[in-house]
Amino acid sequence: MVPSPKTILGGGLSGLSAAYYLSKLAGKEKLALIEASNHLGGWIKSEKVDKEVVFEQGPRTIRPVGAAGINTLNLLDDLGLNSEVVPITRDNVAAKNRLIYVNGELHTLPNSILSLLSKQKPFSKPLALHLMQDLTAKSIKVPDESLYDFTKRRFGPEIADYLIDAMLCGICAGNSREVSVNFLMKKLFMYEQKYGSITKGVFKHLLDKKEKLPNRGLLAAQAKLGKWNVYTFKGGMETLPIALEGALKYFGNTQIHLNMKCEKITFNNDKCLLDLHDGSQQDSSHIISSIAAKNLAYLIANQHPDLANKLAKIKMVDVAVINLFYNGNLIKNPGFGFLVPPKEKLPILGVIYDSCCHNYQNKTVLTVMMGGYWFKDLFGDDPSEETLFNIARDNLNKILNISDEPVQYKVNILRQCIPQYLVGHQQNLEEINKYIKDKKLPLSLCGASYNGVGVNDVILSAKNAVENIYL
Ligand SMILES: Cc1cc2nc3c(=O)[nH]c(=O)nc-3n(C[C@H](O)[C@H](O)[C@H](O)COP(=O)(O)OP(=O)(O)OC[C@H]3O[C@@H](n4cnc5c(N)ncnc54)[C@H](O)[C@@H]3O)c2cc1C
Ligand SMILES: C=Cc1c2[nH]c(c1C)Cc1[nH]c(c(CCC(=O)O)c1C)Cc1[nH]c(c(C)c1CCC(=O)O)Cc1[nH]c(c(C)c1C=C)C2
DSSP: OOOOOEEEEOOBHHHHHHHHHHHHHHTTOOEEEEOSSSOSBTTOOEEEOSSSOEEESSOOOBOOOHHHHHHHHHHHHHHTOGGGEEEEETTSHHHHOEEEEETTEEEEOOOSHHHHHSOOTTSSSOHHHHHHGGGTSOOOOOSOOBHHHHHHHHHOHHIIIIIIHHHHHHHHOOOTTTBBTHHHHHHHHHHHHHHSSHHHHHHHTTTSOOOOOOOOOHHHHHHHHTTEEEEEETTOTTHHHHHHHHHHHHHOOEEEEOSOOEEEEEEETTEEEEEETTSOEEEESEEEEOSOHHHHHHHHTTTOHHHHHHHHTSOEEEEEEEEEEEESOOOSSOSSEEEOOGGGOOSOOEEEEHHHHHTOTTEEEEEEEEEETTHHHHHOSSOOHHHHHHHHHHHHHHHSOOOSOOSEEEEEEEEEEEEOOBTTHHHHHHHHHHHHHHTTOSEEEOSTTTSOOSHHHHHHHHHHHHHHHOO
16 A cells, blocks of 8 residues: 655745655655645745846845754755855845834934944934843743833833834734734843843853854855845745755655645544545645644644634734835935834835845835734725825835836735734643644644744744654
C-alpha cells in the first residue's frame, strides 16, 4: 500500500518554506501542498508596472538580524538568490529616516545617541529623559498587559501615544491598547516583572550569554559586515516564493495542488482526512497547517470545538493597500516612510516611500496603508476602490505637498491579513500546543498566527514545525 503523504496546508511563505524544509528531510517520501487560491506566496505579491517599478502588495523589506534573520539569509543562500538581494545599509536615508506625522507635521524619529539626548518634536523633552522614567516608575505584578499600558506606565504617555502606537501600526496595523506587551517587548516586560524595573533587568543581564545564533552563510556574513539595516529583492518580494516553488519542483517529491481549498479536517487515530473543495478527499499521515489560525479553527470545529475556540481567539485585521507611481522626485525629505499614530485620528496608517528603498531615478513610488484595527469604523464593510484611492491621494497631497496625479495606481483590500497577538496570546498558544500534544493529533502549526508576524518569523516557524516532526 502507498503510504499517505504528509500534507502542508496553505501555500503562503510559511507553507512553501515548510514544504522546502520537509522535502530536504523527507527523502523519497511523497508530500502534498494544498493551496486554496491559484497563487503561491500568500500575501506576497509583486506586480511589475514598468521597466523597474514594482508595486508590492504585501511585505517589502526583511530584517537581517537575530536567529530568524540569519536563518532567512541562509535559506536565500541555499536558493541561490544572492545576486537578487538589494541591501539597504544603516547609513542609507531609507534606514535612518523613519518619520511620524503628528500635529500636522512630519517628524524624524530619533536615530542616533545624540538625537536621544536632544529635545525633538513632537516629544516635550529628550527621549532619553522619557526612558529614564523607568528608574522611578512603580512596578506592578501582572501576568500579561497591553503594550500601551506597559509603555505608558514605564515611560509615560508620549512614548505610548507617539512611538509605540505608531510602531504597532507599522508592524501589525493593530491597537496597542489590546495587543500584548509580549508582541514587541517580551524581554522588557519580563525584566520589570522580575526586578521591578527594566533598567535593573538590563544591568542584571548585561553579562548574559548572547542568543545562540545559527552559523552564518555567505549572505548573512555580508549582511553583518556590510551593516545592512533591511533588504529587499531586485524583482520584488515575490522572488522568494517563486524560488521556493522552483526548488520544490526540482526536488520533485511535493505535489502542489492549487485552487484546492480544504473545507474540513477529520483526525482518525494517527491519520487525517482532508475534505477538499472539489469534493475529493486526501488521506494524510500528518498535517502542517500554515493557514491563519482562525481558518484552521473552522476546519476542525466539528471534531475539536475546544481547540477551534482557542485558535479562533487569534484575530486578524483588514488592510487597504494603495500603490501609487508618479513621474519625478516628489519626496522632499527622503526616508523609509512615515507612520500616523492613531491619536491623530487620520484615515491612514502610514506611507512607505518605496522609491527611496529602490533608488528609482526620477520616479516616486509610494504605498499608502489604511484601515487595520479601525478598518470597519473608518470605511464600513465594503468601501469602493475609488473611495479608498481618493482618501489615500488627498492625504498624500496634504502631508507630502504633492499636486501631481499618479501615472498609475492600484488599490487592494487585504482581508484578514495580519494577526493580532492580543493580551493572553502566550497563554492561549500554550493551551493550543498542549491540546495537540495531549490528544496526539498528527498536526503541526506554523505561519503568522503564532510566534511572530514578520517574514523571518514565519520561515523560522516552518523550519521548527518540520524539525519537531522528526525529533
Ligand atoms: C500589508 C502587509 C505588509 C507586510 N509587510 C511586511 C514587511 O515589510 N516585512 C515583513 O517581514 N513582513 C511583512 N508582512 C508580514 C508577512 O508578509 C506575512 O506574515 C507572511 O507573508 C505570512 O505568510 P504565511 O504563509 O504565514 O500566511 P499567508 O500569506 O496568509 O498564507 C496562507 C496561505 O494559505 C492559504 N489558505 C488559507 N485557507 C486555506 C484552506 N482552507 N485551504 C487551503 N489553503 C488555504 C491562503 O490562500 C494563503 O495562500 C506584511 C504583511 C502584510 C499583509
Ligand atoms: C501601516 C501598515 C504596515 C506597514 N508595514 C506593515 C504594516 C501592517 C507590516 C510590517 N512591517 C514590518 C513587518 C515585519 C516586522 C518584523 O518582525 O520584522 C511587518 C509585519 C517591518 C517594519 N516596518 C516598519 C517598522 C518599524 C518595522 C519593524 C522592523 C524594522 O525596523 O524594519 C515601519 C513602517 N511600516 C509601515 C510604514 C508606513 C512604516 C513607516 C515608517 C507600513
